[in-house]
Amino acid sequence: MEFDPSKIKVLYSQKKLDEMVGRVAKQIEDYYKPMTNEITAICVLKGSIHFYSDLLKKINLNVRYNFVHVSSYSGEASTGKIKVKTWVDESLFDQYVLVVEDIVDTGTTLRYIMNYIKKQKPKDLKLATMFDKKAFDHKVEVNFAGAELENHFVVGYGLDYDQLYRNLPYVGYLDNE
Ligand code: IMP
Ligand code: MG
Secondary structure, rough: OOOHHHHHHEEEOOOHHHHHHHHHHHHHHHHHHHOOOEEEEEEEEEOHHHHHHHHOOOOEEEEEEEEEEEEEOOOOHHHHHHHEOOOOOOOOOEEEEEEEEEOOOOOOOHHHHHHHHHHHOOEEEEEEEEEEEEOOOOOOOOOOEEEEEOOOOOEOOEEEEEOOOOOOOOOOEOOOO
16 A cells, blocks of 8 residues: 555544543543552553553553553464564553553454463453454454544554654544545
């Protein structure tokens, strides 16, 4: 796919993103507040960087930050082969763990991450994603979602096309008309 930035159509403006993040933050806070005042939030690099950062600033709990970076071997995504580039550097045992992702698409990477975290025996494990793409029946349990997405390829606010456009302050899609 050729990428022409002049053809990007805004799907979520900065204002809409801010409202969406506020909504998800409220749901998350309401979920944890009766149980705990401390959670471990795991940022799935690189795409959820802005969502993670903005979301956690709106959550009134003690938050331990952690990061994972996992990628599908290029050209082999459908085989489900995963390469771990960075993994958490603190024990997740007995922790309230919240994984923060940008988009669930086929769910391959996330299934791997969630299963791997489960082995570390957290007390509770939940998943928040900015977008839940409905193109695949991904079978990943999403606990907190910003929005559902049609089968658009989107960029901006952390999401890339070929590692670019992550710093657009809005989320847009390619208009190929
Ligand atoms: P999957 O769920 O394993 O297929 O992979 C999802 C990952 O692919 C997401 O975490 C994103 O990093 C990336 N991704 C999926 N859809 C898009 C998109 O529309 N734009 C940018 N990145 C995407
Ligand atoms: Mg991602």
